[in-house]
Amino acid sequence: MKLMELCLSDGFGGLELYAAKVIRHYSLQGVPCVAVIKQGTLLDRRLEQDGIPRHTLAVRSAYFPLIAALKLARLIRVTGITTLHIHSRRDLSLAVFAKLLSGASPRLVYTRQMALTRPKFDVWHRFLYRQVDAYLTITRKLEQDARKFLPLPAARIHTLYYGVPKPSPPAEELCRGFFEQTGLTPGKMTIAIFGRVETGKGQHLVIEAVCQLTREHYDLQAVVIGHVMDETYMHTLKAQVSKAGCEAVIRFAGFHPEPPSIMGCFDVVVLATKDETFGLVLAEAMRAGTAVIGSNAGGVPEIIRDGETGLLFESQNAKALATCLRRLLDEPELHTRLAQQGEVFADRQFSEEKHFERLTAHLAGTS
Numbered sequence: 001m002k003l004m005e006l007c008l009s010d011g012f013g014g015l016e017l018y019a020a021k022v023i024r025h026y027s028l029q030g031v032p033c034v035a036v037i038k039q040g041t042l043l044d045r046r047l048e049q050d051g052i053p054r055h056t057l058a059v060r061s062a063y064f065p066l067i068a069a070l071k072l073a074r075l076i077r078v079t080g081i082t083t084l085h086i087h088s089r090r091d092l093s094l095a096v097f098a099k100l101l102s103g104a105s106p107r108l109v110y111t112r113q114m115a116l117t118r119p120k121f122d123v124w125h126r127f128l129y130r131q132v133d134a135y136l137t138i139t140r141k142l143e144q145d146a147r148k149f150l151p152l153p154a155a156r157i158h159t160l161y162y163g164v165p166k167p168s169p170p171a172e173e174l175c176r177g178f179f180e181q182t183g184l185t186p187g188k189m190t191i192a193i194f195g196r197v198e199t200g201k202g203q204h205l206v207i208e209a210v211c212q213l214t215r216e217h218y219d220l221q222a223v224v225i226g227h228v229m230d231e232t233y234m235h236t237l238k239a240q241v242s243k244a245g246c247e248a249v250i251r252f253a254g255f256h257p258e259p260p261s262i263m264g265c266f267d268v269v270v271l272a273t274k275d276e277t278f279g280l281v282l283a284e285a286m287r288a289g290t291a292v293i294g295s296n297a298g299g300v301p302e303i304i305r306d307g308e309t310g311l312l313f314e315s316q317n318a319k320a321l322a323t324c325l326r327r328l329l330d331e332p333e334l335h336t337r338l339a340q341q342g343e344v345f346a347d348r349q350f351s352e353e354k355h356f357e358r359l360t361a362h363l364a365g366t367s
Contacts (some may be wrong), residue, residue, distance in 0.1 A: 001364045002032040004106070005094055006072075006082045008059060009088045012042030012220025013196070015113050016278055018162070019087045020046050025356055027052050034079050036072065062090045076102040077103035083107045083363045089114070096131045107210055107365050109134045111160070115277050115298070126151045134362050136160045138278045139299030158362060161302075164284045166347065167260045175265035180225055182251045189329060191222040192266040194259050194281045195273070198229040202272030202295070208318035209325055211244035218329050221249040223266075225256050233271040263288040267335070268328060271295065274315055279303050284309070286346035291339040293324045303350075309342040 003026055007019035020043055026033040037043050039056035047054050055075060059068040076084070076098060084106045086095045092110065101109055110132050120129070129135075129150055135157045137143040143159045146152065179186055190349060195201040202223050210222040228234045232348045234252075239249045256262065259281070263269060269285035271294040278299045286303075292310040294300040304310035311327065313320035328335040360365035 002034075002078070002080050002082045004034045004036060004076065004084045006036045006084060006086045006091050007043060008036070008038040008057060008091055008094070009043065010041055012046070014278070015087050016041075016043045018111070018113065020044060020050075022085070022359070023047065023052060024050055024053075032077065032079075034081060036075070059094060063093055065094040069094055069101055071149070071261075072098035072163050073101035073103075076104055076106060077310055080104075081106050083109060083365075084222065085109045085111065085363060087111050087113065092128055092132075093361060095193075096128050098106055099131055107133045109136065109363055111136045111138070112146065113138050113277060114144060115275070116142065116149045119149045121151050132156065133365065134158065134367075136359075136362060138162055139302050141299050141302065142277065158367070160355065160358055160362065161350055162278060162280055162283060163352035164260070164280065164287055164346075164350050165352045167264065167287075167288050169286075170264045172261055174262065178253075178265055178328070179264055182253045184221055184223060184251055188249075189218075189220040189267045189323065190265075191220060191268045191270055192263070193222070193224055193226075193270045193272060194256075194263075195226045195271075196229045197224065197234055197237070198227050199233050200274055201226070202274065202316070204240060205272045205316065205318045205321055206239060206270050207240055207246075207250055208320035209242070210320070211246040212251060212322045213239070213325060213329070214246050214249050216326075217224060218326070220325070220329065221251070222249045225253045225259065226253040260284045260288060263290050268293060270321070271300065272321065273298075283346050283350040286310070286342040287350065289339055289343045291328065291335050292342060293321065297345065303346075304342075305345070308338075309345045310338055 005023045009016050023035045035054035036057050037054050055290055059065045084095055108131055129152050135152055137146055137159050140159050146157050166244050193206045204224055241247055263285045268291050271279050271282050275298040282294055282303045294304050295315040296312040297315040304312055306312040311324040313324050
């Protein structure tokens with residue numbers, strides 16, 4: 001297999017992180033892998049830091065990228081690419097035209113990570129999807145939506161859950177240092193929420209729930225970890241903490257370069273997004289042996305089996321989240337059981353090694 005990873009996205013969220021991860025994996029495995037990205041993006045800089053060669057490509061029109069497609073088709077021919085792997089819907093037209101113009105007919109595999117919201121059975125999308133050889137979704141729910149909304153044979157649509165590495169237990173010094181740096185108190189139940197600081201991630205729900213329990217005299221604290229994407233929202237969160245009078249139990253830690261390395265330092269990791277397609281942070285926390293709570297929406301119920309591998313709460317409902325946290329505080333044995341069972345489940349379901357075994361089979365057409 002000679003692989004081309006195409007990702008021209010400007011951002012650097014889960015989609016781009018996954019593309020970087022796939023490029024890094026196959027490059028390290030010695031699989032011929034050509035990375036094609038957009039110059040100057042965070043993905044470009046991440047690959048540069050990793051010392052991974054890449055080609056850059058500019059596209060003027062996402063719908064009819066003929067000039068870019070001709071350049072990409074030539075690269076496909078010159079490098080002998082057998083599989084073209086894409087991650088963003090904006091790259092679909094480019095990939096299809098490049099495939100057709102290359103004369104090499106590489107296998108086209110599309111990993112879909114974002115939600116599908118409407119049917120695409122018009123002539124244009126029928127033309128595009130006719131060239132997609134395998135369509136990989138990151139949850140069963142997304143697979144069901146793909147079968148409903150896309151002009152693809154069911155046999156070409158497959159669920160492939162993310163894989164995450166098994167972290168080593170964090171050293172006591174690492175956790176102690178993080179707690180000291182952020183002003184957290186050792187010995188208290190500590191809740192962490194990881195992710196970009198923006199309204200959709202729901203940090204305000206965690207703050208409201210923790211402040212409520214503090215007023216009920218429960219001994220707990222919370223830390224918000226992530227890059228601030230919305231300064232206005234950040235100011236709102238700090239005002240919320242001040243108004244509730246719970247400055248002593250809420251900390252803002254900012255960006256952390258390797259979240260999985262510290263997940264084992266906390267008692268609970270919460271995902272409070274309104275409607276998360278997957279919820280990678282949950283799988284990472286579970287593999288670290290930390291109990292998890294997630295909003296009952298999107299793909300999260302596929303990760304958390306309520307009462308077995310974690311707890312679910314009604315999306316956008318801070319009182320429901322507080323109820324979940326209260327259960328873990330009142331029932332230490334439940335907290336321990338959920339953490340243990342969650343780890344066993346995640347080790348089986350979200351193994352990085354098994355993920356790449358299955359991905360390789362889909363890319364090579366041997367699945």
